[in-house]
Amino acid sequence: MKIILPYRLVFAALAVFFFTSAESHARVFGVGVGVGRVGVVGVGRVAVRGVAVAGVAAAYYSSIPPGYRAAYYGGYNCYYAGGVYYRPVIYGGNTVYVVVQ
Amino acid sequence: MKQTTIIAALGLALIATITPAISAAETAPAGGDRAVQAMSTKLASAKQFSFQAEREIDPALLEGRSVPEKAKVDVRISRPNRFAARSVSRDGARRFIADGRNLTVVDEKKNLYAQVPMRTSMDGLVAQLDQNYGFTPPLADFAVSNPYAEIRQQGHTITSMGRQKINGGVECDHLALKSKEADVELWIGASDQLPRKLVATFHRAGRPQLRIAFSNWNLAAPVAASDFTFTPPHGAQKIEMWTKARMQAQAAATKQQPKSNP
Numbered sequence: 001m002k003i004i005l006p007y008r009l010v011f012a013a014l015a016v017f018f019f020t021s022a023e024s025h026a027r028v029f030g031v032g033v034g035v036g037r038v039g040v041v042g043v044g045r046v047a048v049r050g051v052a053v054a055g056v057a058a059a060y061y062s063s064i065p066p067g068y069r070a071a072y073y074g075g076y077n078c079y080y081a082g083g084v085y086y087r088p089v090i091y092g093g094n095t096v097y098v099v100v101q
Numbered sequence: 102m103k104q105t106t107i108i109a110a111l112g113l114a115l116i117a118t119i120t121p122a123i124s125a126a127e128t129a130p131a132g133g134d135r136a137v138q139a140m141s142t143k144l145a146s147a148k149q150f151s152f153q154a155e156r157e158i159d160p161a162l163l164e165g166r167s168v169p170e171k172a173k174v175d176v177r178i179s180r181p182n183r184f185a186a187r188s189v190s191r192d193g194a195r196r197f198i199a200d201g202r203n204l205t206v207v208d209e210k211k212n213l214y215a216q217v218p219m220r221t222s223m224d225g226l227v228a229q230l231d232q233n234y235g236f237t238p239p240l241a242d243f244a245v246s247n248p249y250a251e252i253r254q255q256g257h258t259i260t261s262m263g264r265q266k267i268n269g270g271v272e273c274d275h276l277a278l279k280s281k282e283a284d285v286e287l288w289i290g291a292s293d294q295l296p297r298k299l300v301a302t303f304h305r306a307g308r309p310q311l312r313i314a315f316s317n318w319n320l321a322a323p324v325a326a327s328d329f330t331f332t333p334p335h336g337a338q339k340i341e342m343w344t345k346a347r348m349q350a351q352a353a354a355t356k357q358q359p360k361s362n363p
Contacts, residue, residue, distance in 0.1 A: 027237060028282050028303070029301055029311060029313070030241065059351045060351070077338055089343045090208070090340060091342070091348055093195070
């Protein structure tokens, strides 16, 4: 008698078990924890809360320097401060500012 | 024919052996598990409900912060697809309003708002926001249709730590939820099965915490359409809500360009 194991079934069962039990969700009660996510704000990790810091390679800033004024620039309502135009957007549920080049 | 029969029999036997073991491990109704399931059932059965929470997040879990973020959050839900939350912290007040058609995020202090189409249920809203925008509405884990499944999906194992009195004598089931990312303690009211307190300690340097104290649960809250309707205040400016992909593209573009000093 020749016994052939139904390896496809075995593999499928094991794959279902290991993949579902080992998978980690990227959020723990609202706090992002997975790859590419550090905190509540989201994936950026390049923003600065407080005043914007010179020389930071930032995709966005969480706040802008004091003394800004409203300005329309590049087709957007922006804030102007220190020679830079900051455009507000909502990102990660918060208001952040991207520099208009 | 005989060989085929043996193969089929072995296959079924193997599945029969493995499947109950998996099911038992995944759904064993241990004490802690039962308490979370009861909480989940109670919240899921509430069609219109509201609650409040004080949420504190250690700075290591936030970007560029040196002090914890403390916020008072009011949440109002009308199943299946309407959600409103207002979060007030030292940085200002934010509102999240989902009416089944759109999601609006409002920055009250700066008088800014963004609106994106979101024709979906509460569960769909949470999933889409998480997937595309990298955040979820405040305390949404307790507003989805099956909080138990959500908690299990986060990879937590659940252990009962017995009974404990908190908040001036409310007897609670004290539960330990452990996952790869965090150890979570959850206190669920023994008499009403409602979440009362949550402390999540994350497995990273400094063991930062998320702390939530729940209060004022109302599982039959009166809700009006206006609770989930956003009317822009005078002078409010509409801005864009950026996806994770868009911000990543912005980050890539920023790296490539010589940056003027802000």
